[in-house]
Amino acid sequence: MAVLNKIRQRSLVLILVIALALFSFVIGDLFKNSDALTGGSQDVVATINGKDINRLEFQQKVKNYQDRAGGRQTSTQSMNAIYNQELRRIVLESEFEELGLSVEKDEMRDLLKLSFSSYPEFQDANGNFDVNRLNAFIANLKDLDGETAPLGNFLVNYDSWTNNEQTIATNAIQQTYYNMIKAGVNTTIKEAEDAYLADAKTVDIKYVQVPYTSIDDSEVEVSTSEIKSYMEAHKETYTTDATTEVVYVEFKEEASKADEDAIKAELLALKSDREEYNESSKNTETIPGFDSATDIEEFVNSNSAIKYNDSFLREGQLPTVAKDTLMNLSAGAYYGPYKDNGFYKLSKVIATKQLPDSVKVRHILIPHVGGQRADASVTKTPEQAKKTADSIYAAIKGGTKFMDLLDLSSDKVSNEQDGEIEFDYLAGMAPEFKAYAFDNKEGDIDVVQTTFGYHVIEILEQKSFHKAVKVATVATKIEPSDATLQDVFNKMSKFEIAAKDGDFTALAKERNLTVKPITFNPLDETIPGLGSQREVVRWSFDEDTEVGAYKNFPISNFGFIVAKVVEKREAGLMSTEDASITAIPEIRKEKKAKLIREKITGTTVADVAKNQAQSPRTAAALTINNTTLSGAGAEPKVIGAAFGLAQGATSSPIDGDKGVYVIEVTKVTEATELDNYTAIMNRLNAERRSAVQTKVFTALEDAAEIEDNRAKTVY
Numbered sequence: 001m002a003v004l005n006k007i008r009q010r011s012l013v014l015i016l017v018i019a020l021a022l023f024s025f026v027i028g029d030l031f032k033n034s035d036a037l038t039g040g041s042q043d044v045v046a047t048i049n050g051k052d053i054n055r056l057e058f059q060q061k062v063k064n065y066q067d068r069a070g071g072r073q074t075s076t077q078s079m080n081a082i083y084n085q086e087l088r089r090i091v092l093e094s095e096f097e098e099l100g101l102s103v104e105k106d107e108m109r110d111l112l113k114l115s116f117s118s119y120p121e122f123q124d125a126n127g128n129f130d131v132n133r134l135n136a137f138i139a140n141l142k143d144l145d146g147e148t149a150p151l152g153n154f155l156v157n158y159d160s161w162t163n164n165e166q167t168i169a170t171n172a173i174q175q176t177y178y179n180m181i182k183a184g185v186n187t188t189i190k191e192a193e194d195a196y197l198a199d200a201k202t203v204d205i206k207y208v209q210v211p212y213t214s215i216d217d218s219e220v221e222v223s224t225s226e227i228k229s230y231m232e233a234h235k236e237t238y239t240t241d242a243t244t245e246v247v248y249v250e251f252k253e254e255a256s257k258a259d260e261d262a263i264k265a266e267l268l269a270l271k272s273d274r275e276e277y278n279e280s281s282k283n284t285e286t287i288p289g290f291d292s293a294t295d296i297e298e299f300v301n302s303n304s305a306i307k308y309n310d311s312f313l314r315e316g317q318l319p320t321v322a323k324d325t326l327m328n329l330s331a332g333a334y335y336g337p338y339k340d341n342g343f344y345k346l347s348k349v350i351a352t353k354q355l356p357d358s359v360k361v362r363h364i365l366i367p368h369v370g371g372q373r374a375d376a377s378v379t380k381t382p383e384q385a386k387k388t389a390d391s392i393y394a395a396i397k398g399g400t401k402f403m404d405l406l407d408l409s410s411d412k413v414s415n416e417q418d419g420e421i422e423f424d425y426l427a428g429m430a431p432e433f434k435a436y437a438f439d440n441k442e443g444d445i446d447v448v449q450t451t452f453g454y455h456v457i458e459i460l461e462q463k464s465f466h467k468a469v470k471v472a473t474v475a476t477k478i479e480p481s482d483a484t485l486q487d488v489f490n491k492m493s494k495f496e497i498a499a500k501d502g503d504f505t506a507l508a509k510e511r512n513l514t515v516k517p518i519t520f521n522p523l524d525e526t527i528p529g530l531g532s533q534r535e536v537v538r539w540s541f542d543e544d545t546e547v548g549a550y551k552n553f554p555i556s557n558f559g560f561i562v563a564k565v566v567e568k569r570e571a572g573l574m575s576t577e578d579a580s581i582t583a584i585p586e587i588r589k590e591k592k593a594k595l596i597r598e599k600i601t602g603t604t605v606a607d608v609a610k611n612q613a614q615s616p617r618t619a620a621a622l623t624i625n626n627t628t629l630s631g632a633g634a635e636p637k638v639i640g641a642a643f644g645l646a647q648g649a650t651s652s653p654i655d656g657d658k659g660v661y662v663i664e665v666t667k668v669t670e671a672t673e674l675d676n677y678t679a680i681m682n683r684l685n686a687e688r689r690s691a692v693q694t695k696v697f698t699a700l701e702d703a704a705e706i707e708d709n710r711a712k713t714v715y
Helices: 002-009 011-032 055-069 075-099 105-116 131-143 158-183 189-200 224-233 257-269 296-303 323-327 382-397 402-408 431-439 482-498 504-510 534-541 576-599 605-611 636-642 678-690 692-703
Strands: 044-048 051-054 149-151 154-156 202-211 243-252 274-278 283-287 334-340 343-366 420-424 445-450 453-477 516-520 550-555 559-569 617-622 659-669 706-708
Touching (some): 051 055, 051 075, 055 075, 075 158, 075 692, 105 131, 105 158, 131 158, 154 158, 158 692, 202 605, 243 504, 257 334, 257 343, 257 453, 323 453, 382 445, 382 453, 482 559, 516 534, 534 559, 576 659, 605 659, 678 692
Antiparallel strands (some): 044 706, 202 659, 243 516, 243 559, 274 283, 334 343, 343 420, 445 453
């Protein structure tokens, strides 16, 4: 009792302690989950020009998109597609709001008339659009309170109708906006003249190139500070998103040699009869093996991962690894077990036969309702179609000529050839049709059912007979045993434990594991060879995952990987090490150009060529629109300089893409002026206006304020 009294006395204190502990737990979790108290980034996929994209609404749109795609898009692809749609919508809406663009009531009615004037529901007795019928339809939808009503071939409710109205209005505003911009896009006469001259005016030059390769790379040192300066001067090239560098090793769940040997032994054991106790009859029964089984199809289907194929097969239809042997076996002989396409197989030749490689038949097709390619004119039921086919067959067997009954066939294509079709065994024919044509003899005639209907088929000719075999194959998928799976798991676990205090690369080398590096961007999804592994990417970018952290990940249909984060880079300029791959060659060019210019003497192309031990070259009919210099490749700076010189003038050294150039203009061919440049102006106007939509949106996107939280929320 004393203990109970003490508990009662301290109950309030205990309650307060527990409450405070729970409060601390919740508060800590809220702060950990980034602005959870204020509905922050965890619920906002992105903020664009001050407008939030709500996570739940976004995920619903992604789900709808994936459903429409029918599994052809990964989750990441779907999310990116919806994000781009939402980005475009908000960026454009922001611009429309700022400009005060909207669709008023009268304009909306005109838009609805344009969209729905062909619908009978909105037409009067004379077939004219009736706005009163439209208004009544909308009012009825509203009264239905979510229920649907028919419209053409669709069922719509009030929400879907208003959504459609919104889409129509948005499209109209967009069109108005782009039309306004296009109206301000024009070409001046001077621009038209310049465009004409860019193709019509030509220059001929003589030039000398001192290639950058004339100075060995080893003579030009590039410092880290120079790389940094170059990166600063070319930020658009060297600015990157945040990245993580990860290394990983693989632990594949694949069958061991012992597993494969066991599979082969099990297949071979199937050849012999076995004794098996039957619980129902309380007797020991003999189960026939492959050697003695009389119902081959039942035996194969009961013991194989691949169903029995009761067809004669040509050499080209047999597995590549087994075809030569199987074609030379006699009936009753075995081949295997052999490995083929992820299975071990034991094949038994059931029968051999000489079959034609090609056949010619003629047929009469009687289609039925529901048959493949049956159009609206087909009214016969399957039973009626068979009855008709049977009567045609009976008439032909009774002496009626096949040709006299062709009008009853629905195969108009073959009817033009007297009902005849010629094809080889690889042709894409209905399987039942093909089987009858190849497996029977010339002159045979019968009724055969396919997905197209009922055919009366007569075999006219069979050519090029070769051996075919009917093969019964028992197949077992090559999979690791439970013991192997456990062994793989144990090896992975031991490696992960050892990695805590050991060197990741050294441990992998000791175990003959290959260390594979990969660099992730925040929205990456896949690992080459392993497919979609978004969870690995998320983990590598998690704020709690530090450099040096490692973790194992199960990989579906593969096994495991153990991954380790070796570097994390914030968004901004890339590291000098990464940038050096492209920056160093460009810096060397600049430094080599300076060295070459310092060595050049002479005032003519011939003097410079002699001084630098190079051969002078010529290039004729250069135009400003073509940046290719004959004998040197693309050199836009050189060609641009040529058009800035008068005939007979020689340039100072020009730093080109592949070397330093000195050029002399030997001839200038001026263009003949046109009397009228209207046609060129119209062409340029059309080209510029056609590019407006893409360029305008790109400019608006660049100017938008965007906070993208996809990597932290929905991915």
